[in-house]
Amino acid sequence: MRASERPLGAVPGWIAALLAVSMLAQVAWRASGPLDARAAEDLPPVPSVAALQLASLGEPDALARLAMVWLLAFDARGDNALPYQRLDYGRLVRWLSAILALDPRSEFPLFAASRVYAENPDPAKMRAMLEFIHAQFAGDPNRRWPALAHAALLAKHRLHAELQRLVTDPSVPLWAKQMQVFILEDMNELEAARIVLGGMLAAGRIRDPEERRFLQERLDALEARLQVERKPLKR
Amino acid sequence: MPTSPRPPFVVARYAVIEALRGGLPWVALACIVAVSALAFFLARVAISEGAALQASVAASLLRSFAVFILAMHVVASTAREAADKGLDLALALPVSRPSYYLGKLLGFSAAAVLLAIVFALPLLVLAKPADVAAWTLSLALEATLVAAAALLFASALTHTLAALAASLAFYLLARAMATVQAIASGPLASETVAGDAARQIVDLLALLLPRLDAATRSDWLVYGAPAPGDTFLVLAGMAVYTALLAAAGLFDFSRRNL
Numbered sequence: 372m373r374a375s376e377r378p379l380g381a382v383p384g385w386i387a388a389l390l391a392v393s394m395l396a397q398v399a400w401r402a403s404g405p406l407d408a409r410a411a412e413d414l415p416p417v418p419s420v421a422a423l424q425l426a427s428l429g430e431p432d433a434l435a436r437l438a439m440v441w442l443l444a445f446d447a448r449g450d451n452a453l454p455y456q457r458l459d460y461g462r463l464v465r466w467l468s469a470i471l472a473l474d475p476r477s478e479f480p481l482f483a484a485s486r487v488y489a490e491n492p493d494p495a496k497m498r499a500m501l502e503f504i505h506a507q508f509a510g511d512p513n514r515r516w517p518a519l520a521h522a523a524l525l526a527k528h529r530l531h532a533e534l535q536r537l538v539t540d541p542s543v544p545l546w547a548k549q550m551q552v553f554i555l556e557d558m559n560e561l562e563a564a565r566i567v568l569g570g571m572l573a574a575g576r577i578r579d580p581e582e583r584r585f586l587q588e589r590l591d592a593l594e595a596r597l598q599v600e601r602k603p604l605k606r
Numbered sequence: 607m608p609t610s611p612r613p614p615f616v617v618a619r620y621a622v623i624e625a626l627r628g629g630l631p632w633v634a635l636a637c638i639v640a641v642s643a644l645a646f647f648l649a650r651v652a653i654s655e656g657a658a659l660q661a662s663v664a665a666s667l668l669r670s671f672a673v674f675i676l677a678m679h680v681v682a683s684t685a686r687e688a689a690d691k692g693l694d695l696a697l698a699l700p701v702s703r704p705s706y707y708l709g710k711l712l713g714f715s716a717a718a719v720l721l722a723i724v725f726a727l728p729l730l731v732l733a734k735p736a737d738v739a740a741w742t743l744s745l746a747l748e749a750t751l752v753a754a755a756a757l758l759f760a761s762a763l764t765h766t767l768a769a770l771a772a773s774l775a776f777y778l779l780a781r782a783m784a785t786v787q788a789i790a791s792g793p794l795a796s797e798t799v800a801g802d803a804a805r806q807i808v809d810l811l812a813l814l815l816p817r818l819d820a821a822t823r824s825d826w827l828v829y830g831a832p833a834p835g836d837t838f839l840v841l842a843g844m845a846v847y848t849a850l851l852a853a854a855g856l857f858d859f860s861r862r863n864l
Contacts, residue, residue, distance in 0.1 A: 375862060375863045376861050376862065376863060377860070377861050377862065377863050378861075379861070381860060381861060382857055382860040382861055383704065383860060386704060386853065386856045386857050386860055387857065389849070389852075389853040389856070390850075390853035390854060390856075390857050392853075393846065393849040393850035393852075393853045394850055394853075396846045396849070396850070397813075397814070397816075397846055397847055397850045398813050398814070400842075400843055400846050401812060401813045401814075401815075401817070401843075402813060404817065404839070404843070415825070416658070418659070422648065422659065440789065441785065444785065444788045444789040
């Protein structure tokens with residue numbers, strides 16, 4: 372006990388009881404309340420770049436990065452079992468564009484666009500993200516090529532999948548059917564991803580340890596998925 | 607024979623008089639003028655959703671200003687009273703410590719409610735009255751909670767700067783905690799032992815903080831206030847936490863050797 376404190380007995384009993392009860396009530400209240408599980412469609416409208424610059428108070432690069440962290444966390448909260456996939460991609464693209472305009476030298480928006488948002492099973496959403504990456508590539512090709520390289524890889528695989536799924540007409544000419552085979556021969560998603568990732572690592576392109584860890588995790592997940600897909604073929 | 611008012615109400619009355627006769631009304635007026643000017647400017651430069659942008663920016667700024675100036679007022683008032691020996695004088699009168707502390711809290715809470723009402727007035731031209739009413743009620747409770755936190759810190763910490771910093775840090779943490787939790791438990795979070803420990807600490811800390819991110823949201827003015835049941839849950843959560851802060855303050859104040 373410090374000299375500036377009176378003994379505990381000096382505190383009236385009702386105050387100690389009130390403190391205990393209110394503390395219990397607070398913990399129970401918070402423990403029972405769910406996290407804010409907002410729907411993905413709740414992504415708010417995008418402010419103008421001028422408004423974002425005003426809000427950055429002269430630190431646009433810091434705000435751009437914070438905005439990216441917020442955007443990535445937006446759909447990953449609460450009980451949402453399908454992060455990213457249900458987002459309104461129109462708004463998402465506008466958010467990414469605005470953040471990129473806020474700090475054009477940041478690679479974060481295009482990294483997220485190619486590695487996270489473009490890997491959406493919904494073809495329309497994937498296409499919207501690939502178009503966004505392609506459109507932004509021209510703004511700074513020397514800095515933005517990794518995103519376009521990955522986007523090209525994704526687009527190629529999606530073309531294969533759509534050919535397989537959609538082309539069922541027996542009157543389709545032979546060369547078009549054979550094209551599927553050529554694409555299939557040429558295509559090994561895991562190897563292609565390894566080449567791109569290995570090339571980037573060898574060139575010293577990925578210096579950020581978190582980015583390296585993230586890419587490695589994606590590669591591991593891809594490997595596991597392909598192993599599962601190959602198992603029935605071995606029988 | 608007319609009965610004299612109870613001591614907490616006398617102390618509360620003087621706390622309100624101090625707030626009204628000090629600089630608080632003028633600072634509040636300056637905030638309203640500055641926010642109105644900014645909203646007017648934004649409406650001129652917005653290419654879309656001009657009214658929504660005005661309401662959203664004005665409400666979020668007024669909310670932050672209300673909290674900031676109220677915390678400043680409570681900390682400054684408590685520090686000045688301690689420096690002037692006004693506290694010693696008050697406790698020499700037949701006023702118990704809990705009565706005095708509760709009276710102060712009541713007075714600052716009244717100032718918080720008045721501030722919330724005044725700050726809501728300019729928003730009536732930007733949003734529906736029912737949505738503004740929900741926003742005002744929430745701001746009044748949020749500001750009361752902040753006043754209780756500032757009084758606790760100003761009373762427990764003797765330095766003005768430390769008390770103010772603690773009050774604002776507590777507020778910012780409470781506002782950001784849900785986002786911190788979401789980021790910590792998201793699919794991009796690290797799956798290491800350190801990452802898991804950090805998540806546990808964040809979850810534990812969240813239990814001890816109020817959900818201020820869910821309160822007084824500017825999107826209530828843009829997209830409409832939540833259902834009454836949801837609004838009640840938000841308000842009740844803040845009321846529970848204000849009671850906790852009051853109890854902690856009373857406990858600390860009763861133990862101090864003055």
